[in-house]
Amino acid sequence: MDRLRRLVPILAWLPRYRRADLPGDLTAGLTTAVMLIPQAMAYAMIAGLPPIVGLYAAIAPPIVYAVFGSSPKLAVGPVAMDSLLVAAALSSLALVGGETIVVAAAALAALVGLIQLAMGALRLGFVVTFLSQPVLSGFTSAAALVIAASQIGALFGVKLSPSTGLHTILGELWGARAGIHVPTLLVGLAAVSLLIGLARFRGKAIVVVALAIISSTLFDLAGRGVAVLGEIPAGLPGFALPWISSTTLISLAPAALTIALLSFMEAISSGLAVAGPDDRPDADRELVALGLSNLATGLMRGYPIAGGLSRTAVNAQAGARTGLAGVFTAAIVAVALLLLTPLLHGLPKAALAAIIVVAVAGLVDLKLPRTLWRLRRRELLTLGVTFAATLTLGITTGLALGVLLSLVLFVLRTTRPHTAVLGRLPGTTVYRNLDRFPDALPVPGLVIVRIDAQLYFANVAFLRETLMRLIDEAATPVRGVILDAAGIHDVDISALNTLQELHRGLAAKDIALYFAAVTGPVRDLLARSGFQDLLGADKFAITTHEAVQQALGERCSVDPRVLQANH
């Protein structure tokens, strides 16, 4: 039963639902719906789909997510970034037979859902840990600009070819400057000004939509050539299997995989952004919940959804306590679909484009680049490359490059692990980093090194070179090398062989190799591989001091009492 409650969180929270949570959930549900209705239509436009598809995709997902989701405040539904990916997938699609773009979008959502379900079942939620903040920030900023650029045509009333590059869009706009439709541009500019003026007022998008519809009727904007939404069918979306040919399905698969990964990462980072210490989303359960939500929207004439950052933030601020807020949101969208669609007929598309541009402008992150410039310039490179690649090479390539770069830079750093040359603190048996403890004194004839890393194929050459350099640079001839291995938690086969080579090389120079404070698993490996026997058990000491005693005692027969006196 506990397991079931873990898989279906609503079984845990609904029976314990407190009446006190209801006002918060209701307010949040209403506020989010007011934001969602215009956004859902606008984002469907980004995806190249009829606005109604966005509204359809805003009903089933919040309800399904309320049942299965682990992040009570997450607002799921259409989001800008995924819509852009959907646009890319659909625009390059060669439809066969009687297939329509709308059915293909629903099939894509179902496919995304199945992939997310499979990833959840395989517990692949950990992939989210590979998304560093510089990558996320660079990617989000660039994607926001790409999305804004995609709306330039609608704002200026000119037809631009779909493109992901900001510079090509601006170039095209310049080329088509004679064809700019002034009434459309005026509507767009008025909407943008209003949205900026209303600033933090959460219902601002609905106000803009209402005013745009009223102006459209008053001034007969459609008659003046301003593009309007036109007829929107009333009524709720029914269940419909999105049947498409296997050829189309296969050509959608790569995009589905990208959307599945990206929308998951978007949802989990939105969920984390508003989570308290006790309601942190669980990555694997989120995959299942999002998968089922996407499957639901795919079977209900929608298109792929995610958990969006801006609506989630609004939902949390407006007081959402449980998934019930999402259910209220869905109910309000459903009422709007049943009653309000006739009103939307005259809504200028430029007003929706303005809503998108203002919404994504807030996603451009200037704070992290500044922080990184101040604190971590190395990571600024990752951010910059991700940003530039996303802007110029497309958003999937940009994200992939960013993740790859951050991993490569990490691995490169591990090839030169932290090492400390140790000396003895006078009058003690304690050995410390000579660089950081001015009192510590090197032990003549010995090189004592501590390395804090697992030894593996890519960093063991560095260890060897470090030791060789230290032996060469030592003031007195070196007769023993002591490796303080307390920080070495793993040794792979390449490193083991290099240690054996190192031992042979040192033995040829009459230098003995000692190990101090070897951890359990490493000691086990050294023993089973025969390396411990090769060196001799006397070369392994519990503490650095014991190893020093061994090295000095064996090699030059110092009276042990001389060393004892120092204790």
Next chain:
Amino acid sequence: MDRLRRLVPILAWLPRYRRADLPGDLTAGLTTAVMLIPQAMAYAMIAGLPPIVGLYAAIAPPIVYAVFGSSPKLAVGPVAMDSLLVAAALSSLALVGGETIVVAAAALAALVGLIQLAMGALRLGFVVTFLSQPVLSGFTSAAALVIAASQIGALFGVKLSPSTGLHTILGELWGARAGIHVPTLLVGLAAVSLLIGLARFRGKAIVVVALAIISSTLFDLAGRGVAVLGEIPAGLPGFALPWISSTTLISLAPAALTIALLSFMEAISSGLAVAGPDDRPDADRELVALGLSNLATGLMRGYPIAGGLSRTAVNAQAGARTGLAGVFTAAIVAVALLLLTPLLHGLPKAALAAIIVVAVAGLVDLKLPRTLWRLRRRELLTLGVTFAATLTLGITTGLALGVLLSLVLFVLRTTRPHTAVLGRLPGTTVYRNLDRFPDALPVPGLVIVRIDAQLYFANVAFLRETLMRLIDEAATPVRGVILDAAGIHDVDISALNTLQELHRGLAAKDIALYFAAVTGPVRDLLARSGFQDLLGADKFAITTHEAVQQALGERCSVDPRVLQANH
């Protein structure tokens, strides 16, 4: 001058050449040449080139390498693995105009040389550290089988389509079993038996070649349909610019990059295998030396070369002391080219195929898989995947997959770094891993954790989860968490933000977060980011014990003398 000697090592070693080194260098040069002459012809056959190209490629490279190389015992010249890569590159090449395959091979060598020179100038030699032993072993074993498979047609006297898959070759052979040429097969089997019988005798290949030529004349093998080498032009290769069209050059570029990387890795691992502690090859200088050698062979009608493992081992065992051994090898090959080519006319190709098969059979590594099974099964996976991928997907893909897999597995391990929960050793101020020190006692109300890793985006979630779990599982309510940070050598921006979140989350539960033994650079970052001020300077202690005193003293006003008594 020292810098020049470093770049051109011959300036350092030739003036100091000792007469005592001459016998060793002469013997090694002769022995290696005896092995090299038949191998060079055979490997050119692997590459799909006339045997004479292999001999041409065996002259300039050892001389150039003697001047610039940093590994005195490395035997450079044609090798099996690169020849296979050359075959793959040339067989898919669409030649234009009057271009010949021989000129394309020389151009490929020149291109490989230029790439290696550029890599050396950019100090990219470190890439070799990413080749782990399991990857190298799996790759070499599989490549040996692929090379052996490529000789099956020549051994059985049937024409098989060039293919890199062992299974397809065997299938084809079965299909063509009716066409097997019995006299060719007998020559091949006799040669294989003789090579196995002569076992460790270094001149065995020359003996086989000599006996094969004699039998060929005695029994008129060419007349019986056995394929023989035919006319081989006498004389040394002249200088010739390998002019090819830019189209051909561009289509050779990807193969050139692969060969540049692989032949470098092969050379450096061969050089390391025979190096003493004082003559370890330097990766960047090796790139330059190999680059110039490849450039030389490209300008002298040869094809791409590398440092081969088997001949290098023979060279070292035969007593090579300096690069002069390589110069002697080149001189003997040159004499053979001037005087002995008429003798080679009747040499059956099956004998050369036998030499290849027996040579590469020794490269199949059964030892490392057994060692890994016993010691490190996790790494056996990497070896197995590399082996299987190289065998079935082609040798470049196989190697790339192996390197990628070993890096991914490494990164995955770093996402769960070693952590230790610490307790106090009674009567001391020392805190140790509770799991490994049965005497150590937990401090009630505190969770003390040491983490030995840099904190970065992919492992910081693990740290948070570990701390949360420890707090949940603690026997008494937790009032403080102490992070022993002595092993944390770096904190990236993602980790820093997670630490801030963690602090907020803990503060909400009235749990204080302390840091002990923070290293210099990390402390600097925490200070400059404002995190230190956020926590308060009193939350940072030099030792774990001080942090414990702070945590207990602050939170429940324990008389400090109680703690002092334990000192």
